[in-house]
Amino acid sequence: MPSCDLLFTNATLIDGTGATRRTGALAVTDGRIVALGDCSGWQAARTVDATGHVLAPGFIDVHTHDDSALLSTPAMAAKTSQGVTSVIAGNCGISIAPLTPTHGLPQPLMLLGEVSDYRFPSVADYRRALEASPPSVNVGLLVGHSTLRAGAMTDTTRAATAEEIEAMAAMLDQALSDGGLGMSTGLSYPASRAAPTAEVVALARVTARHPGAIYTTHMRSERDQVIEAVGETLEIGREAALPVVISHHKCIGRKNFGKTTVTLSLIDKALATQDVSLDVYPYTASSTVLLPEFVGEAERIIVTSSQPYPEQARRDLSAIAADWNVSLEEAAARLGPATAIYFQMDEGDLRRVLSHPRTMIGSDGIPGPYPHPRLWGSFPRVLGHYARELGLLTLEDAVRRMTSLPASVFGLPGRGVLEVGYAADLVLFDPEQVIDRADYTQPCEPSAGIEAVYVNGVQVWGPDGATGAAAGQFLRH
Structure with a gap:
């Protein structure tokens, strides 16, 4: 028997x-x-x-910023409570390795912690730290373009020189050999926005030399130039002959609502000749670093953390600006380094992206005491709200987007299927x-x-x- x-x-x-x-x-x-x-x-x-x-x-969270949390809070209750068994860290161009900073941290690397948290000169060092003190979930790591720039450049506000690109390429090649799953970029952030397409293509070609590796991107624009940004992303994939993943696809700002009809059409056309995927979180508010240039399109902004003014966390930026008698932009500048939740997307766009057959689910949560509720609620929200309550997806298809599809896209053999x-x-x-129970008032509810x-x-x-x-x-x- x-x-x-x-x-x-x-x-x-x-x-x-x-x-x-x-x-x-x-x-x-x-x-x-x-x-x-x-x-x-x-x-x-x-x-x-x-x-x-x-x-x-078990669900695979394809878009996380858990790099540091995996070591500091290894039980990872925010993820296991949702059914997540594997996380992909190193997204949006920001990975904890390979980097030991000598010139401070350009934005948005502080999303993962302080200078002292960047203590892994190689992906192999980070892997060994996780193997010595394993978390409760499996971990895959992308290699961040902004992290590479911070390691190779003293000034990330300009394009890299040929020598600096060569240095980044060597670091990337080693990081992928050490087990990195691919390269991520965050081209809308200060650390990488000066990087021209050619710089990204050069590094994407290095990535393509590693079988199974992929390119994921927080695109250069999710606002007025979102259509052009999709075009750049597809061009990078074509030029490097590399699969691409568009991270947390959305169209920010009321004047851009509905543009997913165009962006998804571009993606569908590209799928005839290249490998393209997307990820999305099931909310119409985003969360990232608080920067003055990011506040214009948001209809409401909640400050979630501030290094110089920690007492302002959980307050609306508009209330803080009123107290200080300054503009929203000036308040954002004073609060930084800081993080925030931005209410700035359209439910129709969200449902359109979520319905696309190549869309995976990623929480994109920023661990901390007052996170966006997506950190704790993304996967049950898809299953309960969008599948059961709204019928936007069948339960079988919702599970596919959380399991076999990401296992295939990220090259994780032996996972994602019963x-x-x-x-x-x-x-x-x-x-x-x-169903999700985390909300903007109580964001850490299982x-x-x-x-x-x-x-x-x-x-x-x-x-x-x-x-x-x-x-x-x-x-x-």
Whole structure:
């Protein structure tokens, strides 16, 4: 009689491929799925009756800024409470490695911490730190273009010289050899906005030499020039023969609402000849560094942190500006380095992007005491609000966007699908109850309906919350 470590019975199996759900069992041994479907006759050290619950592959959060949090808060309750079992860090051009700063931190590198947090001269050093003190989730790392610029340039407000590009290329090549999944850019941020397309293409070509590597981008504009920015992104992918991912695709500002009809059309046309994907978070407010040039299109801004004025966190920028009798731009400048939530997007655009078949889910949360609720709520919000309540997606398709699609795009073999031999990254949830509970007032509320989460066969979330099990692994191609 076959035996296993863990056996789920009577589960509604949603396998991650988009296939129709079915009822069955799943067996786990040594962190791997060893049987699926009919497991009658199996003996288990532990059996879970999953009647009325969905068992799915653990969710892959493709867009995070968890680089530092993975070491400082390894239980990662913000993610495991949502069913997330793997995170992709190093997005928007900002990665914690490879960098040991000698000239301070250009914006927006402070999103990941202070100068002292950038203590990993190589991706291998960061990987070893995670392996020595594993978090509860698996980790993949992108190599940030802004991080490379900060390491190779004393002044990031200009284009890189040929020598500086060569230095960045060498750092990037080593970082990808050390296990980086690809390169990310944040071309709208001060540290990289002066970089011409040719500089990015040169580094993208280095990335393309590594099988499975990809290019992800916080584009040069998500505002008035968003259409042109999509064009630049597609050009970089073509020139480097490299798959591209457009990060948190959106159109900022009321005058740009509806432009996703154009941008998605450009993407659809490009898909005939190149590999393009997107990610999105299911909210119409964004969150990033607070900069004077970012405040113009927002209809409301909530300050979430400020180094010089920490007491102003959780307040509206407009109220702070009124207290100080200054403009919004001047208030933003005084508060910096700071972070904020910007209400500036259209629900119609969000639904259009979310519906695109190449769209994945990324939380894009900034860990901290007062984050955007997307840090804690993104995945259950898609499952509960957009799939169950609105019917925008089927539950099977929603799960596909969180599992097999990102595993394929980021080159994570053996994950993202319920299949024999695959890693037992699993989430058990109630399809009738799953929903986000975090909001802009209480942003750190765990979601409802996520019953249990397993990473490599080890339970990391359950009825009593995070278990703190050090089950995560460093992910590479």
